[in-house]
Amino acid sequence: MNKYYLMAPGPTPVPPAVLLAMAQPIIHHRTPEYEALFVEIRAGLKRLFQTAQDVIPFTASGTGSMEAAVVSTLSAGETVLVLCAAKFGERWEEICQAYGVRAIPLEAPFGETVPPERFAVALREHPEARAVLMQHSESSTGVLHDVEGIAAVTRTSGAILMVDAVSSLGIADLQMDAWGVDVVIAGSQKGLMLPPGLSFCALSDRAWERVKTSRLPKYYFDIAAEHRSLRKNEAHFTPAVSIMVGLREVLRMIEAEGLSRVFERHERLARATRAGVEALGLDLFATSRPSPALTAAVAPEGVDSEAVLSRYSTSHNITIAGGQGEMKGKVFRLGHMGYVGDFDVLTALGGLEQVLHELGYPVAFGAAVGAAQKVFAERG
Amino acid sequence: MNKYYLMAPGPTPVPPAVLLAMAQPIIHHRTPEYEALFVEIRAGLKRLFQTAQDVIPFTASGTGSMEAAVVSTLSAGETVLVLCAAKFGERWEEICQAYGVRAIPLEAPFGETVPPERFAVALREHPEARAVLMQHSESSTGVLHDVEGIAAVTRTSGAILMVDAVSSLGIADLQMDAWGVDVVIAGSQKGLMLPPGLSFCALSDRAWERVKTSRLPKYYFDIAAEHRSLRKNEAHFTPAVSIMVGLREVLRMIEAEGLSRVFERHERLARATRAGVEALGLDLFATSRPSPALTAAVAPEGVDSEAVLSRYSTSHNITIAGGQGEMKGKVFRLGHMGYVGDFDVLTALGGLEQVLHELGYPVAFGAAVGAAQKVFAERG
Numbered sequence: 001m002n003k004y005y006l007m008a009p010g011p012t013p014v015p016p017a018v019l020l021a022m023a024q025p026i027i028h029h030r031t032p033e034y035e036a037l038f039v040e041i042r043a044g045l046k047r048l049f050q051t052a053q054d055v056i057p058f059t060a061s062g063t064g065s066m067e068a069a070v071v072s073t074l075s076a077g078e079t080v081l082v083l084c085a086a087k088f089g090e091r092w093e094e095i096c097q098a099y100g101v102r103a104i105p106l107e108a109p110f111g112e113t114v115p116p117e118r119f120a121v122a123l124r125e126h127p128e129a130r131a132v133l134m135q136h137s138e139s140s141t142g143v144l145h146d147v148e149g150i151a152a153v154t155r156t157s158g159a160i161l162m163v164d165a166v167s168s169l170g171i172a173d174l175q176m177d178a179w180g181v182d183v184v185i186a187g188s189q190k191g192l193m194l195p196p197g198l199s200f201c202a203l204s205d206r207a208w209e210r211v212k213t214s215r216l217p218k219y220y221f222d223i224a225a226e227h228r229s230l231r232k233n234e235a236h237f238t239p240a241v242s243i244m245v246g247l248r249e250v251l252r253m254i255e256a257e258g259l260s261r262v263f264e265r266h267e268r269l270a271r272a273t274r275a276g277v278e279a280l281g282l283d284l285f286a287t288s289r290p291s292p293a294l295t296a297a298v299a300p301e302g303v304d305s306e307a308v309l310s311r312y313s314t315s316h317n318i319t320i321a322g323g324q325g326e327m328k329g330k331v332f333r334l335g336h337m338g339y340v341g342d343f344d345v346l347t348a349l350g351g352l353e354q355v356l357h358e359l360g361y362p363v364a365f366g367a368a369v370g371a372a373q374k375v376f377a378e379r380g
Numbered sequence: 381m382n383k384y385y386l387m388a389p390g391p392t393p394v395p396p397a398v399l400l401a402m403a404q405p406i407i408h409h410r411t412p413e414y415e416a417l418f419v420e421i422r423a424g425l426k427r428l429f430q431t432a433q434d435v436i437p438f439t440a441s442g443t444g445s446m447e448a449a450v451v452s453t454l455s456a457g458e459t460v461l462v463l464c465a466a467k468f469g470e471r472w473e474e475i476c477q478a479y480g481v482r483a484i485p486l487e488a489p490f491g492e493t494v495p496p497e498r499f500a501v502a503l504r505e506h507p508e509a510r511a512v513l514m515q516h517s518e519s520s521t522g523v524l525h526d527v528e529g530i531a532a533v534t535r536t537s538g539a540i541l542m543v544d545a546v547s548s549l550g551i552a553d554l555q556m557d558a559w560g561v562d563v564v565i566a567g568s569q570k571g572l573m574l575p576p577g578l579s580f581c582a583l584s585d586r587a588w589e590r591v592k593t594s595r596l597p598k599y600y601f602d603i604a605a606e607h608r609s610l611r612k613n614e615a616h617f618t619p620a621v622s623i624m625v626g627l628r629e630v631l632r633m634i635e636a637e638g639l640s641r642v643f644e645r646h647e648r649l650a651r652a653t654r655a656g657v658e659a660l661g662l663d664l665f666a667t668s669r670p671s672p673a674l675t676a677a678v679a680p681e682g683v684d685s686e687a688v689l690s691r692y693s694t695s696h697n698i699t700i701a702g703g704q705g706e707m708k709g710k711v712f713r714l715g716h717m718g719y720v721g722d723f724d725v726l727t728a729l730g731g732l733e734q735v736l737h738e739l740g741y742p743v744a745f746g747a748a749v750g751a752a753q754k755v756f757a758e759r760g
Contacts, residue, residue, distance in 0.1 A: 019405070022402065321410075
């Protein structure tokens with residue numbers, strides 16, 4: 001027996017009850033049963049997105065919904081500002097580039113963020129900017145960008161704010177309507193605790209106005225067409241039925257726990273993980289605003305972070321993630337999002353102690369685990 | 381207890397062993413375990429598509445892969461011919477329209493097909509045509525179009541042939557390489573017996589040449605980018621991991637049965653269903669080349685086909701499908717694709733007898749069932 005642990009920053013573990021719900025015989029998507037399911041999901045997604053707007057599902061990974069947001073609200077030749085502080089910021093740029101949208105990057109070193117003030121300045125310099133595109137939690141660096149602060153800037157500007165919340169929805173607080181965020185995008189395989197294959201897009205009134213004038217070509221990712229079907233309680237194209245069945249279960253679980261408690265749990269798991277990593281003398285990669293979704297740690301001097309994740313896998317059958325792009329070899333990432341509890345953090349940190357020891361780095365066994373336990377004990 | 385039967389022309393029932401395989405704890409897509417799975421799937425898909433080419437998976441419904449084929453091989457302003465004999469032919473037209481590709485429809489009345497000779501004539505009239513777009517099995521009319529015959533025409537022309545085989549792959553013989561088909565598209569939720577959420581696209585050398593010159597904008601559906609990742613045994617974007625796990629099981633099942641036996645089974649199920657329908661005095665909607673995937677029947681004089689499917693559902697908890705567009709109220713459709721055996725056909729036909737009786741149409745109980753059994757008995 002060699003028990004498997006999935007501790008990467010997505011895909012994340014799916015709760016057994018959800019796996020079993022999805023293993024039921026498949027139902028047809030044009031039946032009263034599916035309609036009832038869709039009604040419940042539509043209402044639950046609105047609460048989860050903290051919005052009164054409809055949330056549009058797409059059968060696609062999160063990138064598909066990012067593309068849907070771009071092609072449904074923008075036109076060729078238009079200008080947008082993009083928060084670029086790692087891999088997923090670059091994805092926004094690539095999508096814009098593919099469709100002839102001019103993307104001006106607002107850059108920060110990897111591991112840092114771009115403060116709202118810089119967006120205020122950039123929007124004054126570029127009054128033609130039609131949108132600001134950003135991530136909420138940047139999975140490649142472990143930074144949580146300041147959506148609330150940047151929304152306060154865009155709200156009174158001519159630019160709409162599009163937020164990739166693929167790895168923050170159901171993890172970090174994101175008050176779409178209250179903060180004035182115009183587009184929120186999420187995926188199934190992170191905080192939503194589902195297999196990958198579904199993603200979502202919600203639009204503010206301001207963003208829906210843009211949909212009317214957008215001239216980029218689109219078919220599968222046409223948000224307006226999908227929205228017309230949704231209002232008839234249908235999917236425009238065959239939906240990923242089994243993942244939708246799982247989604248109903250997940251939404252019920254989140255409602256039962258309560259959204260604010262879900263956010264607190266993730267914050268606590270993250271604090272404990274950071275305390276554990278630092279107790280071993282390792283640096284966090286995020287210099288400020290560390291994300292509650294994952295912890296990116298810098299491998300200690302002389303240790304290749306690729307060796308850390310390889311050891312996690314080969315010695316302990318635990319999947320974590322390494323660094324991407326220029327962070328490869330330097331950074332490793334521990335996910336603590338979705339179906340994760342206190343003792344999963346102890347497993348991840350206990351694993352880290354053993355892995356570092358195996359790689360010849362001096363470790364006081366129990367140091368990281370103990371530091372996390374102290375954080376957990378604060379609760380009582 | 382009210383047992384549920386899914387007998388629509390897609391989504392189709394998922395075998396219990398496949399449901400349970402997909403219910404296992406989710407694995408990460410960047411692990412040796414997933415790599416081994418992907419290697420097996422890639423080889424199995426080639427055999428299923430009867431091609432030496434790579435088969436590219438997309439996390440999207442079948443329509444997504446249709447769009448991928450268009451945006452990756454064509455350019456704005458180019459001309460294509462489209463076989464239009466019902467709803468899914470119109471989908472090809474809509475995709476072309478969305479991207480500024482000029483689609484010339486070659487039409488046939490619903491329930492009929494367009495013979496290869498008409499394509500030969502049209503290609504002489506339109507030497508500028510860059511592609512011919514068609515369905516193999518048209519799910520809305522129950523007609524199997526003549527891919528082999530049309531490929532014989534396109535093979536020596538300047539036009540590539542793109543075939544939507546979403547509801548024929550693993551059901552009707554489609555020899556991609558031997559017949560000279562340039563693009564074959566399939567989905568997970570028909571002959572592949574999986575939940576919806578995955579689709580596939582395979583390209584001939586001729587089609588790959590077109591990819592080099594295509595200038596339509598694309599990102600998520602960029603076949604060339606996805607292919608570069610596939611050659612490294614990776615997915616370009618997070619794949620629908622759980623459905624891929626199911627796909628491995630399904631490919632093993634199909635290999636064990638043998639592809640030619642799979643085709644024979646569907647042909648037999650279709651012949652039995654047609655015999656049953658006709659034994660009740662009903663007409664088939666397909667006037668020639670009826671599809672082995674489904675049977676579209678014309679509701680008898682005075683009976684609304686919407687009432688037929690509604691009765692199937694409310695009285696017997698069986699989902700079948702009705703007519704789409706102008707066929708609504710006139711046609712009902714029985715699927716017999718994928719995880720379907722002889723006694724499923726008896727259930728569908730027994731249900732039909734009871735439904736028609738309930739609707740006041742005179743029925744000799746056992747007539748349809750008996751006619752199907754005669755077809756099954758021929759085997760021995």
